[in-house]
Amino acid sequence: xxxxxxxxxIVFVLAMLIALIAIHPGYNSDEGFTSHLQYGLDxxxxxxxxLHLDGVIASIDADPVQIIENEFSDVFGDVEIVDxxxxxxxxxxxxxxxxxxxxxxxxxxxxIRGNDVALAINKQYVIRTYISKQxxxxxxxxxxxxxxxxxxxxxxxxxxxxxxVGGSIKKDMQGKPxxxxxxxxxxxxxxxxxxxxxxxIWGLKEIPxxxxxxxxxxxxxxxxxLSTARDIVTTPGxxxxxxxxxxxxxxxVLWGDRITAVDVPNMKEGSWGVGFTLNDKGARxxxxxxxxxxxxxxxxxxxxxxxxxxxxxxSAPLNPRLASDLNGLYDLYGVDGDWPSRGLVANTGSxxxxxxxxxxxxxxLSAGALPVQxxxxxxxxxxxxxxxxxxxxxxxxxxxxxLTVALVIFLxxxxxxxxxxxxxxxxxxVFMILGFATLIGWQLNLPAIAGIIAVIGTGxxxxxxxxxxxxxxxxxxxxxVYLSRISKAFAIIFAAAATTIIAMSPLLWMGFGALKGFAIxxxxxxxxxxxxARPAYGRVIRDxxx
Amino acid sequence: MKxxxxxxxxxxxxxxxxxxxxxxxxxxxxxxxxxxxxLTIPPLIVxxxxxxxxxxxxxxxxxPVRLGFEFEGxxxxxxxxxxxxxxxxxxxxxxxxxxVRDSGSxxxxxxxxxxxxxxNSLTExxxxxxxxxxxxxxQAGALYGASLQTQALRALVISFCLMAVxxxxxxxxxxxxxxxxxxxxxxxxxxxxxIAVTGIELSLGTVAALLMLIGYxxxxxxxxxxxxxxxxxxxxDKVTNAMTTGLTMTCTTxxxxxxxxxxxxxxYLIIPTLPQISIISDISIVLIxxxxxxxxxxWMLNTGILKWHLQRPRRRRA
Numbered sequence: 001x002x003x004x005x006x007x008x009x010i011v012f013v014l015a016m017l018i019a020l021i022a023i024h025p026g027y028n029s030d031e032g033f034t035s036h037l038q039y040g041l042d043x044x045x046x047x048x049x050x051l052h053l054d055g056v057i058a059s060i061d062a063d064p065v066q067i068i069e070n071e072f073s074d075v076f077g078d079v080e081i082v083d084x085x086x087x088x089x090x091x092x093x094x095x096x097x098x099x100x101x102x103x104x105x106x107x108x109x110x111x112i113r114g115n116d117v118a119l120a121i122n123k124q125y126v127i128r129t130y131i132s133k134q135x136x137x138x139x140x141x142x143x144x145x146x147x148x149x150x151x152x153x154x155x156x157x158x159x160x161x162x163x164x165v166g167g168s169i170k171k172d173m174q175g176k177p178x179x180x181x182x183x184x185x186x187x188x189x190x191x192x193x194x195x196x197x198x199x200x201i202w203g204l205k206e207i208p209x210x211x212x213x214x215x216x217x218x219x220x221x222x223x224x225x226l227s228t229a230r231d232i233v234t235t236p237g238x239x240x241x242x243x244x245x246x247x248x249x250x251x252x253v254l255w256g257d258r259i260t261a262v263d264v265p266n267m268k269e270g271s272w273g274v275g276f277t278l279n280d281k282g283a284r285x286x287x288x289x290x291x292x293x294x295x296x297x298x299x300x301x302x303x304x305x306x307x308x309x310x311x312x313x314x315s316a317p318l319n320p321r322l323a324s325d326l327n328g329l330y331d332l333y334g335v336d337g338d339w340p341s342r343g344l345v346a347n348t349g350s351x352x353x354x355x356x357x358x359x360x361x362x363x364x365l366s367a368g369a370l371p372v373q374x375x376x377x378x379x380x381x382x383x384x385x386x387x388x389x390x391x392x393x394x395x396x397x398x399x400x401x402x403l404t405v406a407l408v409i410f411l412x413x414x415x416x417x418x419x420x421x422x423x424x425x426x427x428x429x430v431f432m433i434l435g436f437a438t439l440i441g442w443q444l445n446l447p448a449i450a451g452i453i454a455v456i457g458t459g460x461x462x463x464x465x466x467x468x469x470x471x472x473x474x475x476x477x478x479x480x481v482y483l484s485r486i487s488k489a490f491a492i493i494f495a496a497a498a499t500t501i502i503a504m505s506p507l508l509w510m511g512f513g514a515l516k517g518f519a520i521x522x523x524x525x526x527x528x529x530x531x532x533a534r535p536a537y538g539r540v541i542r543d544x545x546x
Numbered sequence: 547m548k549x550x551x552x553x554x555x556x557x558x559x560x561x562x563x564x565x566x567x568x569x570x571x572x573x574x575x576x577x578x579x580x581x582x583x584x585l586t587i588p589p590l591i592v593x594x595x596x597x598x599x600x601x602x603x604x605x606x607x608x609x610p611v612r613l614g615f616e617f618e619g620x621x622x623x624x625x626x627x628x629x630x631x632x633x634x635x636x637x638x639x640x641x642x643x644x645x646v647r648d649s650g651s652x653x654x655x656x657x658x659x660x661x662x663x664x665x666n667s668l669t670e671x672x673x674x675x676x677x678x679x680x681x682x683x684x685q686a687g688a689l690y691g692a693s694l695q696t697q698a699l700r701a702l703v704i705s706f707c708l709m710a711v712x713x714x715x716x717x718x719x720x721x722x723x724x725x726x727x728x729x730x731x732x733x734x735x736x737x738x739x740x741i742a743v744t745g746i747e748l749s750l751g752t753v754a755a756l757l758m759l760i761g762y763x764x765x766x767x768x769x770x771x772x773x774x775x776x777x778x779x780x781x782x783d784k785v786t787n788a789m790t791t792g793l794t795m796t797c798t799t800x801x802x803x804x805x806x807x808x809x810x811x812x813x814y815l816i817i818p819t820l821p822q823i824s825i826i827s828d829i830s831i832v833l834i835x836x837x838x839x840x841x842x843x844x845w846m847l848n849t850g851i852l853k854w855h856l857q858r859p860r861r862r863r864a
Contacts, residue, residue, distance in 0.1 A: 052690070226669045226683050376662070377690045378616070381669075381683040386626075386821060393820050397809035401802040408798045412566060447754070450829050454758055457802055461765050461795040468791040488776070495716045495768045500761030502708040506701035507757060515754050522758070 012536035015528070016428060019435020036438050040445025040517065043391045045384025046222040047229040050377040050514070053191055053215045054152035055183035059145045062167025064126040065089055068107065068119065070165055071130065075105055082116060090118040106133060127167075134161055140184075145170055148184055150372045155179040182214040183372060191372055192217055195233065208443075213509065216377065220443075226381035234374060239364065240307045241286070243293045244315075250305060253289040258282025260341070262365045265348075265358035272354035273347040274362045284339035291330040296323045306346070306364070313364050314346055314357075378514075394449045401453055402426065405460050413467070417544040422463045425537040429459050432532065433525045442520070451521030458500060459529045462493045466538050470545070486538050490530075497530045570793055573845050574786050582857065585850030589842050593732045596739035603742045609695075611738060614747035617695050619659035619688025620644070623672055624652045624821070625679040637675075641668050650814035650822040659688035698753045705757050706731070709764060716768070722775060725851035726767040729843035733763040736843075737836035751828035758829070759836040762799065766792040766844045774852050781856060785849055792844060800837045806830045 024036040041048050065084045068091065072079045076093045083090040092115050102110045102117055106129055110117035124141045132139040137151035149158070155169060155177055162168050169177040183191075192209050195217070199207045210218040221229045239256025259282065263275035278286055289295070295302035299317040306314040318326070322344075333339050346365075348357040382390070405426070410419050430452055437444055469489035470482060477485060500522070507519035577585060600610040615622050629637070631646040634655060642658035657668070665685060672681045686694075709730065714723045734756055741752060773788040774781070807830035813820040 052687075225673050226685075227666070227673050230666060230669070375687065376685075378686040379683070380685075381673075381681065383680040383682065386680045386682055389819065389821050390823055393809065393813055393823055394826065396813065397806045397823070397826060400805045400809050404801045404805040405798050408794075408801045412794050412798075446823060446825050447751075450751070450754070450826050453802070453806055453826075454829075457799040458761065458765065460798045460802075461762075464791060464795050464798065465769060468787075468794070472787070488772075492769055492772050495712075495772070496761075496765045498716075499709050499712050499764040499768070500758075502712050503705045503757055503760035503764075505708070506704045507754060509697075509701075514750055518754050522761075 006539050008535040008539045012428070012532055015432055015435075015532050018439070019432045022435040022438040023431075024438075037434060038438070038441065038443045039387075039391065040443040040448070041220050041222060041387070042380070042382045042446045043387045043394075043444065044222060045382055045387040046220065047224050047226045047379060047381045048221070049219045049229055049233055049379045050212075051217045051219060051233065051374040052377045053183050053188060053217065053372045053374055054150075055181075055187060055215065055372045056149045056151070056153055056158070057142070057180045057182055057184065058147060058149060058155075058158060059170035059178035060127060060131075060147055060158075060162060060167060061145055061170055062127050062130070062162050062165045064121055064123050066165040066167075067126050067130045068121070071105055071107065071133075072117075075101075086123070087120060088118055089121050090116055092116050130165065131158075131161070140187075142184065146178075148187065150183070150187070152373065152375070185214065187372060188215065188217070191374070195219065199232065217374075223384065225383075226379055229381075230376060230379070234376060240310075242305045242307060243289050243295050244301070244303045244305060245293050251289065251293055253304070254278070254282050254285040256365075258285065259365060262362060265355065265362050267350075267355070268345075270350050271347050272349060272358040273345040274358050274365060275343060275345045276365050277341060277343045279341045280339055283342040284333070284335075284337070286342070286344075287326045287329050287333075287339055288335055290318060290323070290326045296326045296330070299323045306361075308364050314348075314361050316346065390446060394446065398430075398449070398453055398456075401456060405456065409460070409464075412464075418467055418541070421537060421540050421544055422460070422467070425463055425533050426456055426459050429455060429525060429529050429533045432528045433521060436524055436528065437521075442517070445517050447515055447518035448521045451518040452525060454522055455525030455529065458496070458526060459533070462496065462529065462534055463537055465489050465492055466534065467541060470538075470541060482542055489538065490535075493530055493534060497526045500526050566793065566797065569797075570786075570789055573789060573793070577785055577789075577845065577849060577853075578782050582850045582852075582854035585846045585853070589729075589732060589847035589850075592839075592842065593735060596732075596736045599739040599742055600735065609748075611742045611748045612745060613691070613695070614749040614752075615656060615684070615691075616686045616750055617691045617698070617748060619686050619691040621657040621660070621665065621668065621683065621685045622654060623657070623668075623684075624649055624654045624682045625672075625676050626652050626821075627676060627679040629653070638668075638671075649824075650811070650820070651818045652821055698748075698750075701753065702734075702756060705760055706734070709760050713764065713768075717771060717775070719775075721855040722771045722852060725848045725855075726764060726771060728851070729767055729840070729848045730760055730763045732843045732847060733759055733836050733839045736839035737832055740835040741832060746828070746831060749824070749828050751825040752832050755829040755832035755836070759833060759840075762833070762837065763840045763843070766795055766840065767848050769795070770844060770848060771852060774856065781853060785853070789845060793841075796837055796841055796844075800834065803830045803833045803837070807834060 022036065026034045028034065065081055068089050069079060069081055072091060072093070076097060078094070080092045081089065082092050094115070096112070096115055097117070099109060099112060102112065102119075107119060107121070107126060110119045128139045128141050128147060131147065131149060135149065135151045135153055137149065139150070140148040142148055158179070159169055159177075169179050172178050188211050192211060196207065196209055199219075199221070207222075208218075208220045212218055219229075219233060221232070224232075239259070241253040242250040243253050244250050258278050259276050260279045261277040265272055265274050267273075290302075290304075291297075293302055295304065295318055299320060303315050303317045305312055329339065346361060348354045348361060402423070406419060406423050409422055410416075413419065433452055433455065434444070437448070466486070466489045469485045469492075470477065472485060504519050504522045507515045604610045625634075627634075631648075631653070634646045634653060635643060638655060638657070641664065642660055644656040644658055647654045647656075660668070669683060669685075672683060710723075710727045713726045717723045717726070737756060737759055741748065746752065769792050770785075770788045774784050777784055807827060810823040810826040810830065814822065
């Protein structure tokens with residue numbers, strides 16, 4: 001069969017063309033050589049962070065009656081449980097308390113008859129509320145006895161907490177506690193979204209955030225140093241609005257999750273401000289708290305405070321008109337009514353200072369509500385200038401490795417008819433790997449380059465196997481013998497390739513994905529090699545030897 | 547001593563370079579003049595020594611190899627600065643400095659684990675005072691180092707077991723498969739022992755290299771086994787032929803990786819501005835150790851076992 005009609009050659013040429021189009025090499029006088037290759041941060045400069053989402057998924061059992069008894073005793077002194085069923089608990093306090101005081105404990109409104117309070121309960125709700133209050137974090141009920149606790153809590157801490165209310169972490173069949181340091185896919189996805197939003201606000205477009213496993217996010221921030229990166233990513237925490245009561249004390253008003261939208265900072269009537277929208281629940285909490293703690297009547301004595309991770313980020317009194325509005329709404333809807341959602345503006349003052357503060361507040365407000373707290377597991381800062389040097393040097397290392405290979409191959413075979421196709425095949429494999437990388441849009445980093453060099457190594461090994469098999473006993477074989485030898489060679493090559501791919505696969509997950517680039521390049525490279533490049537070499541080498 | 551002949555008449559003839567021919571004929575005559583069992587003894591002794599070294603390290607330090615910062619938690623900063631090591635020691639006296647070293651033309655400072663606040667202030671300090679020095683900062687949390695250790699160990703074990711399964715599936719006979727798996731195991735153990743003895747720290751790069759070694763090591767073993775099991779002819783000749791191919795393979799790879807190691811590690815001696823690329827340097831040094839071990843294990847251990855297997859009178863295949 002003619003060379004140009006051979007199936008293997010056609011596949012090879014097509015693959016090379018696709019790679020060429022994908023890489024799109026070019027040259028212009030301003031930028032020098034250009035291409036569509038994307039480089040990782042260790043070559044282009046920037047910071048990469050690996051973030052751990054602090055959360056726990058655990059199966060929990062606890063006694064709601066004991067929880068209610070403990071919780072109300074903490075507030076009202078000793079309470080006595082009079083009656084309880086699965087849906088209601090009745091307890092008696094030493095003296096009568098108001099409905100507000102009961103609901104303020106956080107377990108819903110009770111029916112009050114004298115000293116007796118009957119609380120409608122739901123076991124999951126009680127457990128969830130209890131853990132949430134004790135650990136000051138969000139707790140999500142996932143069904144069964146399973147809860148997601150969005151906090152960095154250890155199993156012994158949680159066990160201690162539950163032991164106080166007749167509960168424990170459940171054990172699985174093997175007797176191991178059902179306690180995993182992870183978060184749900186939804187939580188991970190949500191955290192990713194919020195982070196993304198936050199990074200966009202900083203003007204960092206197209207930041208790759210890659211989820212790894214169930215509780216890790218990898219974030220690559222091009223052109224940003226580690227200090228800034230950490231600030232941007234880890235600052236968001238728990239956003240809270242509190243209201244000043246008397247002197248230096250304050251009361252909780254609402255959490256950041258009530259904020260549904262945040263506008264870009266803008267200036268109105270000489271003052272910078274950030275608009276934000278509270279959902280209906282948030283509007284109610286805001287209005288009720290303002291009236292209850294006196295902010296609506298005496299704004300200046302009861303400032304509203306915004307906190308991020310318990311640090312004050314903003315504080316201001318209510319505008320008098322807003323204050324009187326809130327009083328009116330309170331009369332209309334009351335404590336339990338359906339307040340309509342509400343837009344508010346936090347003003348930061350005039351001038352550059354006001355603008356700067358508004359921008360910062362904007363970030364805090366928008367992404368303040370990361371669903372979970374994050375810990376920086378590892379971080380890597382490479383300045384752009386160093387990255388350029390790495391790039392140059394990796395290129396030198398690759399070229400020299402290739403030249404050395406060429407030299408050894410020449411010394412072994414002493415024929416340019418073998419040397420040239422072999423080196424060309426090796427180079428084409430690299431080219432196709434790069435093309436593939438560009439096509440699927442992954443970035444070339446140092447581990448990936450090490451992977452490519454590794455592929456050159458196994459590639460040459462395999463080409464030597466093919467060549468020696470074809471040249472077995474030194475004679476150029478007849479077509480029939482040639483075909484059987486080629487298939488023998490490929491049996492060896494496929495076996496070797498399979499073991500390499502299998503051996504590399506654990507790296508896809510290890511190290512929170514830090515070596516994913518290395519693993520993917522090696523695996524893809526070996527596949528491209530055995531499926532595209534080496535068959536073509538096997539075809540060409542026969543013609544070259546004739 | 548017997549004469550070795552691999553005449554290659556006709557167009558495909560390739561006169562070997564002297565060095566390679568010498569290497570092959572030395573190995574070849576050694577294999578031909580020794581009994582299969584004798585062949586396996588030196589590599590097994592080396593394997594046992596390697597295991598003793600690793601075991602000894604484990605007993606004294608709690609880990610078979612020295613752990614790098616990624617596995618223990620800590621910070622590594624490299625700076626392109628003319629400041630002396632002493633000056634840098636002083637400058638960072640508030641932080642848990644483990645060492646200050648020259649790393650090519652740059653200075654490398656390693657810190658132990660520290661609190662997040664401390665880490666932040668260190669980062670701040672470096673990025674302001676040494677902004678000119680193109681600071682490279684790598685940090686890893688202590689808590690996660692522990693998790694990384696289990697992950698790395700698990701990756702090695704899983705990878706090795708999967709490889710063993712694939713090898714068994716390929717050959718479907720016990721002795722040859724065991725021989726391949728054993729020599730791959732020995733390659734890794736010897737490479738790891740070298741890491742331990744030379745004091746190289748275990749990094750993500752060295753773990754990757756150990757995994758890659760599994761792939762490389764199996765290449766020449768599969769070649770050898772296939773050639774010996776599936777070809778007709780004189781056993782010693784088949785070994786010689788396999789060796790010609792196998793040694794070429796390992797030598798090209800070895801040559802390429804040695805060059806890569808030299809470029810990644812010592813380029814600064816020629817062009818002072820070039821930095822060291824630690825991940826490529828780490829990967830290549832481990833592969834160099836491993837490939838040398840592989841030469842011995844493939845052509846002595848594996849060959850010895852295979853020859854013994856094929857020469858056993860009762861199990862002769864039809």
